[in-house]
Amino acid sequence: MQQLREDKDADRHEFQFSATQFPVGDNQHPVICGTCGETFYADRQMHERTARSIDEGLDNPFECDDCRDETEELAHRDQ
Numbered sequence: 512m513q514q515l516r517e518d519k520d521a522d523r524h525e526f527q528f529s530a531t532q533f534p535v536g537d538n539q540h541p542v543i544c545g546t547c548g549e550t551f552y553a554d555r556q557m558h559e560r561t562a563r564s565i566d567e568g569l570d571n572p573f574e575c576d577d578c579r580d581e582t583e584e585l586a587h588r589d590q
């Protein structure tokens with residue numbers, strides 16, 4: 512049971528968005544919000560995922576908390 516609970520926490524942590532406006536802790540890699548164009552700092556994993564998508568000509572997958580909140584709000588309003 513202990514193992515199960517740890518796995519669940521790990522999954523949730525991976526989904527947790529943790530970019531910050533300033534370099535803090537693991538967040539030492541600049542990423543640019545695809546919606547507002549502001550620069551944020553993310554960990555290496557997030558930075559690499561964002562850079563790879565842009566290299567492949569895909570949309571910037573990174574969206575800051577503010578923009579994401581707004582997107583979710585808009586989605587709610589449409590329903």
Ligand SMILES: [Zn+2]
Binds near residue numbers: 549575
């Ligand atoms: Zn943004």
